[in-house]
Amino acid sequence: MTQRVKLGRTDLEINPIGFGTNAVGGHNIYPNLNDETGREMVRTAIKNGINFFDTAYIYGPERSEELIGEVMKETGSRDSFIIATKGAHKLVDGKVVFDNSPSFLREAVEGSLKRLGTDYIDLYYIHFPDEHTPKDEAVGALKALKDEGKIRAIGVSNFNLDQLKEANKDGYVDVLQSEYNLFKRDAEKDLLPYTSEHTISFIPYFPLAAGLLGGKYTKETTFQDGRAKNPMFQGEQFIRNLEKVDKVRSIAEAKGAETAHVVLAWYLTRSSIDALIPGAKKPDQVLSNLKTLDVRLTPEEAAEIDRIFS
Ligand code: NAP
Numbered sequence: 001m002t003q004r005v006k007l008g009r010t011d012l013e014i015n016p017i018g019f020g021t022n023a024v025g026g027h028n029i030y031p032n033l034n035d036e037t038g039r040e041m042v043r044t045a046i047k048n049g050i051n052f053f054d055t056a057y058i059y060g061p062e063r064s065e066e067l068i069g070e071v072m073k074e075t076g077s078r079d080s081f082i083i084a085t086k087g088a089h090k091l092v093d094g095k096v097v098f099d100n101s102p103s104f105l106r107e108a109v110e111g112s113l114k115r116l117g118t119d120y121i122d123l124y125y126i127h128f129p130d131e132h133t134p135k136d137e138a139v140g141a142l143k144a145l146k147d148e149g150k151i152r153a154i155g156v157s158n159f160n161l162d163q164l165k166e167a168n169k170d171g172y173v174d175v176l177q178s179e180y181n182l183f184k185r186d187a188e189k190d191l192l193p194y195t196s197e198h199t200i201s202f203i204p205y206f207p208l209a210a211g212l213l214g215g216k217y218t219k220e221t222t223f224q225d226g227r228a229k230n231p232m233f234q235g236e237q238f239i240r241n242l243e244k245v246d247k248v249r250s251i252a253e254a255k256g257a258e259t260a261h262v263v264l265a266w267y268l269t270r271s272s273i274d275a276l277i278p279g280a281k282k283p284d285q286v287l288s289n290l291k292t293l294d295v296r297l298t299p300e301e302a303a304e305i306d307r308i309f310s
Contacts, residue, residue, distance in 0.1 A: 002049035003293055005274050008201030010153040010174045012122055014082050016268060017290050018052030020205065020261035020277035024064030030225050030281070035067060037282065042071040044283040046080060048290060054177075054203075054277040056127055057112060058096075065115035073117055084099045084175075084277075085112045086127035086157060100126055100133035102141030109145055125155035125177055126167075135159070135167035143172045147307075157205075161190040173200055180204035180250075181233065182213060182263060182309040183241065195272040202272040208260060208279070212241055215259025217247050247308045257295050260288070263293035266305050 004013045014076035022029050024038035042053065055064045065085060072081050087108030090099040099105075109124055124145070126138055135156075142154045155169050167173050176195055180187040181204060195202040208214050210227055219239055227233040232241060245259060253264040260278075267273050280286045298306075 004051075007052075007123070007153070007274050008174055008272075009199050010123070010201070012052075012082050012153060014052035014275055015050050015290075016275045017050060017052050017264070017292055018054060018082075018275055018277040019063050019286055020054045020177060020279040021064050021068060022056070022059045023279055023281045024055070024059070024061040025065075025067045027063060029059065029060060032224075033281075038064070038067045041072050041280055041283050041286050043070055043075075044286045046071070046075060048287055050286065050290065051080055052082045052084070052275060052277070054084045056125075057108060057115075058086075058089045058127065061089070062111075062115055064111055069115055069117040082122045083116060083118070084125065084155065085116070085121055086125040086155075086177075087112060088127040088130065089163055093204050098128045098130040100130040100135070100138035102133075102144075105138060105141045105239035109150055110124075113150065121151045122151060123175060124151040125157045125175070126159075128158045128164050129156075129160075129277065131251050135163050136169040139167045140170070143170070146172075155203075161194060164191065165193060168198060168200070171198075173198075175201045175203060177203040177205055179206050180267075181206050181209045182244075182266070182305070183209050185309070191271070192272060200272065201267040201274050202270075203275060203277060204267055204273065205277065207264060207267055207276050208275070209241075210279075213245060213248075213260065213263045215252070215263075217242065217244055217245075244308050248305060251301055251304060255295070255301075258291065260290070261292040261295050262297070262301075262305070264292040266291060266302060268292070269297060269302050 005016050007014050027033055088098045091098050119150045145151045153174040154172050157177040178187050211254045231237050264276055278289045
């Protein structure tokens with residue numbers, strides 16, 4: 001039977017392994033993406049029990065939502081998809097600025113509904129904080145959209161602790177999405193304790209550190225996208241990072257598992273993390289990541305992974 005968990009205190013029933021779709025139509029993030037491969041990844045997910053899709057206006061822009069909408073229409077089954085999308089990016093004179101104003105968020109939700117070809121969004125996030133809008137006012141706008149049935153749950157993303165506290169003044173925030181992976185553990189200091197205490201579900205983005213924790217790169221691997229300029233993927237730091245990944249590979253091999261799945265399983269042992277949204281560039285990666293659900297880490301293994309990256 002396909003596994004389902006409830007996302008935090010929402011009524012969304014999801015597979016704990018979701019699919020992060022910034023490489024589905026995300027032409028502005030990864031060059032040379034093929035739209036049909038994007039559609040095929042979404043089809044592979046839904047055929048194999050993955051029902052939780054993470055997208056955003058800015059992936060494309062717009063194209064990721066459109067492609068997911070196309071597959072949703074093709075399958076004819078809106079209810080079997082749980083769609084999370086995000087907005088805050090506004091194009092002003094060809095430049096992107098963040099806007100959390102109630103009027104812009106309403107406009108952004110309407111745009112996402114149109115591109116997805118649906119009349120409700122399961123989870124809508126404010127993608128990034130802006131500088132001006134009080135965060136409780138921004139979330140208040142999402143609460144109004146929730147009351148109207150246009151969205152089912154409220155999320156914020158890339159908010160620091162103070163912004164999150166302000167956003168959650170009235171207790172309306174259901175989900176926080178922030179960068180968190182074995183290399184980037186800042187969230188453990190303040191965000192994760194807050195989400196645990198307030199029953200907010202925490203969705204880590206970049207769970208595989210954009211592929212670095214996937215276990216297949218070597219020091220000869222080179223990158224043609226944004227990773228080419230990221231110090232984590234270059235020089236001495238890249239080599240040190242690969243050494244840590246090698247240690248996880250040893251743990252994985254001893255269990256007959258793969259590195260990526262052991263890494264993903266480790267996050268699911270953390271408080272307030274109910275579900276993951278690993279990205280993929282090929283259908284077989286989407287399928288592969290489901291094997292995470294077969295991995296059981298002993299407390300000793302989890303502690304050892306913690307130690308390697310502490
Ligand atoms: P990620 O999940 O950390 O890494 C995904 C990459 O890892 C894939 O594109 C693939 O890259 C590799 N991979 C996937 N499965 C693998 C496997 N089983 N074995 C080995 N390698 C594997 O990074 P991400 O996709 O950028 O982030 C995940 C999702 O988070 C995004 O899709 C997006 O939905 C969301 N996100 C949100 C924000 C935000 O601001 N809220 C920011 C970033 C991302 P290669 O094939 O190139 O190795």
